[in-house]
Amino acid sequence: MTISREDIEKVAVLARIRVDDEQVSALEKDLGNILDLVDQLGAADTDSVEPMAHPLNAVQRLRADEVTETNQRESFQAIAPATENGLYLVPRVIE
């Protein structure tokens, strides 16, 4: 299985990771090799097999609709790269 430069560039945008031209060449080879490995799956007959999400088929638990969290905004914002007046700062989005 080969993966094209265009595919890699598209996936990098989806994953929000900047890659430069040199990295794309290395990724072409490495991702191609990984996908070759993964292509072994095609040999398995899985027509009547249910996909498995949890080893013991556990389902999502529900809890009572009650407030359990306390407000910890100060301690969470203390570890943020940039905050102001209780808000997280990012570059201007709307001109």
Added chain:
Amino acid sequence: MHNKSVAELSRELESGQISSVELTQQFLDRIDQEDGKYNSFITVTREQALADARAADEQRAAGNVTPWTGIPFAHKDIFCTNGVRTTCGSKMLEAFTPPYDATVTANFRQAGAVCLGKTNMDEFAMGSSNESSHFGAVTNPWGLSQGEKRVPGGSSGGSAAAVAARLVPAATATDTGGSIRQPAALCGVTGLKPTYGRVSRYGMIAFASSLDQGGTMARTAEDNALMLNVMAGFDPKDSTSLDREVPDYTATLNEPLKGLKIGLPKEYFSDQLSPAMEQQVRNAVKEYEKLGATVKEVSLPNAKLAIAAYYVIAPAEASANLSRFDGVRYGYRCEDPKDLMDLYTRSRAEGFGTEVKRRILVGTYALSAGYFDAYYLKAQKVRRLIQQDFINAFKEVDVLMSPTTPSPAFIQGEKTSDPVTMYLEDVFTIAINLAGIPAMSVPAGFVDGLPVGLQIIGDYFSEARLLNAAHQFQQVTDWHQREPQ
């Protein structure tokens, strides 16, 4: 003192032969003197440890005692520790100090144990050699005397090396595809990956959520049992935690093994395994026969598909989990982002290492429009086939035994150029995570002066039986007591 097990140290603390402060000081001094050779710690919390040791001595004086009161140990740097930097081996979290404790961290705190620091690991637990850590590779204590710098395995390479080098008697670890068992095998220590859902994942930085499981590492099976007693149990904060009774894992260590039915999966004794390794593993199985166990060959016909299924599922889940690292709320942010997209793409490009980015990209590709059915859904179906193989095997036998790894610890740099070569390191461990069952690695001999691990695999929630089997083996062998020179 540094050669003693947790159980032995616990008795010495109890009898008053030594205080926790003295013990903690001794291990901290050892880390200072020795860890320059191994790089097994990312952060050493000297002052906090001594304060915790003083508190433990006071608890003991007040009669408030658990087997862990005052015992020094270390956490893999994937478990969040309130107020102590938690890096996950990544530049992304180089300056991250969590404002809360993982449940595993809280459990050890509650038991009165003294954490000496955070151990090195592959970045975001992605690796089998501990070479992808932003904080430098870890060197295996074995092989150094021959002048060779070998890998400790990964991703829990720091925990394994620290326990092998007697810098701590025990350390926590995590296992997504072999990250407890493979380093335990390569460093000659004992490690246990519990059943998926047995140990809370809350505050354990996520890699692949349907596979990740916290577990134990120490030199003896008995110490692994003592650790699991603290770690196992239902946690409402982890939505995949399972609500099952937790036995006292030390209570059944001494049960006789007479009549134990052992299966040897023929696929795990294939030509991938070196003859010298195979000999050590078969010798270990013979010890079990002497203890009264019976042995038969079994088959796991779909095991050969495990690595392929894993390298769809794990990267797919990683790509979703690691999307949280956006440079906005915590973690690394690039300098002078020109707009929001630049902030995201450059923070992630600069904050993540090569292997992590590779897996995020593979996972994003496997989940993207047009490929989801062919990759992710197909892999989840194959996963069920692999699980069914184990279910069938456990209708015939009580435990499965195999080598943990195809070969002993390799030289640093030997497998870094081709990711797929590195992935094959986990050929005997990965299927266990896909099935969600528990497994251990137990020291079982040496090849060319390097440790060999015996993998013992059990059915769901059979941790007590695995620990019993490992403990009985350790009563008649001394591989686990060998010390690297």
